[in-house]
Amino acid sequence: MQLLSMDDNKKIGLGLVILGLSCYLLGIILFFDRALFLIANLSFLIGMYMFIGLKQTIAFFSKKTNFKGSLVYFGGFAIIVFGFSFIGFCIQMYGLFLLFKTFLPLLYDPICRIPIIGKYFRSDAVKNTINNIAQKGPSV
Template identity: 40%
Template sequence: MATFDMNDRKKIGIGLTGFGVLFTFLGLIFFFDKGLLAMGNILFLSGVTLTIGPKSTLSFFLKRRNYKGSISFLAGFFLVLFGWAVVGMIVQAYGFIVLFSGFLPTVAVFLYRVPVLGYFLQQPFFLSIFDQFRERRVPV
């Protein structure tokens, strides 16, 4: 059985990633607040880098099949940093979906096992949505 080595660097990285998601969510709630969105982006990227390592992060973003997602994600990141919050978040959301759509089945399995949330996600409405994503996914 494989064990997941959880050292302090990975713990800090997961915390930064979580705070990045939180700040981005708050930035969206507060009508695309540029400061919160920029801080969320910086925390998210630094958290991912600390969690999986700088070399793995660069190889993930520079893979040939991830070019489209990486370019749009980073373009949206810089648009948010330079003050174009709405346009930047739209471009960044597209890049995020393209980059991380391969992880959606893993996330779905995890969410199915969360006690209360899993019950609601296993209802026919949500299962039909997840099935549509599964059908669109192209094997690599």
């Protein structure tokens, strides 16, 4: 039985991305554990490579509109390597926001369908704010 007809590399890549996000969460719960953040970063990047391929991963991080987000993200990774987990994590989250903010409108509808918090996101003000953030381009 196939899972959504994805090939094995994409399944493994998606699993590694999910592992990376889980390690980020565990790293936060365990008081910004440096080792978990390093595992999270490596599995996230390897997962992206396996999910979309090396050429597309490099193209995504080196795209002109994503260049600032890439620098901030990898700068945060370097700060975590040198032992400042909390500061590096905060910088990395800002970098991830810069990299993936154009995907916010795609996440809006599924968030609105969540039973408890969805009603707070259904207002026009929240929808307009998300659209404005996504349309501003590489800088916030």
